[in-house]
Amino acid sequence: PISLRGINWVKFLIKNKISDKEIDQYLYNDYQLLFHNLEYHLLGNHLLENGFALLFGAYYFKDDELYKEAVKILKNELREQTLADGAHFELSPMYHQTMLVRVLDCVQLIRLNSWKLDDLLQLLENIAVKMLSWLQMITFDNGDIPMVNDSSFGIAPSTEALIAYGNELDLRSIKAELSDSGFRMFKNKKFELFVDVAHIGASYQPGHVHSDTFSFILYANKQPVFVDPGVSTYEKNEVRQQERSTASHNTVQVGDREQTQVWGGFRVAKRASITKLVEGDFLEATHDGYKDLGIEHTRKFTVLEEKVIINDKISGGKDFKQTAYFHLHPTITSVSIDDPRVLMQ
Numbered sequence: 001p002i003s004l005r006g007i008n009w010v011k012f013l014i015k016n017k018i019s020d021k022e023i024d025q026y027l028y029n030d031y032q033l034l035f036h037n038l039e040y041h042l043l044g045n046h047l048l049e050n051g052f053a054l055l056f057g058a059y060y061f062k063d064d065e066l067y068k069e070a071v072k073i074l075k076n077e078l079r080e081q082t083l084a085d086g087a088h089f090e091l092s093p094m095y096h097q098t099m100l101v102r103v104l105d106c107v108q109l110i111r112l113n114s115w116k117l118d119d120l121l122q123l124l125e126n127i128a129v130k131m132l133s134w135l136q137m138i139t140f141d142n143g144d145i146p147m148v149n150d151s152s153f154g155i156a157p158s159t160e161a162l163i164a165y166g167n168e169l170d171l172r173s174i175k176a177e178l179s180d181s182g183f184r185m186f187k188n189k190k191f192e193l194f195v196d197v198a199h200i201g202a203s204y205q206p207g208h209v210h211s212d213t214f215s216f217i218l219y220a221n222k223q224p225v226f227v228d229p230g231v232s233t234y235e236k237n238e239v240r241q242q243e244r245s246t247a248s249h250n251t252v253q254v255g256d257r258e259q260t261q262v263w264g265g266f267r268v269a270k271r272a273s274i275t276k277l278v279e280g281d282f283l284e285a286t287h288d289g290y291k292d293l294g295i296e297h298t299r300k301f302t303v304l305e306e307k308v309i310i311n312d313k314i315s316g317g318k319d320f321k322q323t324a325y326f327h328l329h330p331t332i333t334s335v336s337i338d339d340p341r342v343l344m345q
Helices: 002-015 021-035 044-061 064-081 093-112 120-138 159-168 238-243
Strands: 183-187 191-196 216-220 223-226 252-254 274-279 282-287 296-303 308-315 322-324 335-338 341-344
Touching: 002 021, 002 044, 021 044, 021 064, 044 064, 044 093, 064 093, 064 120, 093 120, 093 159, 120 159, 120 183, 191 296, 252 296, 252 308
Parallel strands: none
Antiparallel strands: 183 191, 191 216, 216 223, 252 322, 274 282, 282 296, 296 308, 335 341
16 A cells, blocks of 8 residues: 555646655655565565656655665566566466566656666566557456456456557557467457466466466457456455356366365365367467366367367266356346357357
């Protein structure tokens, strides 16, 4: 909260040309509290937010001590938390948007204030371009982001707004490919298919992870059909436990076991790993989330012009119930199943 408040206060004070010694003293005290209580125990987006806030405080107060710490955090964490394809390593599109707007704000801050001249600006600009490119690749044509892991609509700036911000700063997305984030997007004139074949991320801080390996989201004619429910609460309760569970995603559950064990509000124990990934005219992957049962789950997506074919194979474990879950958007009001066909309106 101190990090968020610090950035907001600096923006507000500068925009409204407020110069008040008493307000500045309160703000400086907050920054000292933050400086001596950095969130190394949480890491991830928390520590990165600390770094962004320290940079704003450093520029506002022209404080070299705050600046030195901000540079150390931002250089280390941006390199660590930005994957090769541009994704934020916690693999939540919502958090990706939140971190991206901070990067863009920092670019703006440094460009408008010629206080320090070093290589931080170049790093921020490079990271911004990578993050913009990834975000554009995984955003649906109607502007929605995939609601995978801890994501919700209306929390972070939209992809449209972020791309516009990037354009204002002359930081435009480039043509790239999805790779180590583990997300894939297939698009044609009729539908868009988002597929999750990702490892649990980040491996040492998986607090925003869901048990959703091989889940998918399908939009047809820019409208959602098969969806991910996302997340509605951070309270440590039954709702959050359910929203993170295997059954809340478009994938397969074996028995009553979770692919990935999600505990408490932000904990993960045993987790599914991708053991095989083949890409070409199709996408096929295998995970070991049920290996203690002697079971492997392989899912194959074949994307054609008029349809998507999904083949599931469960090797071993014939004594266990096997359930494939499919979550339809509320606007889909009519569904009929004529094995093996499912018709929707």
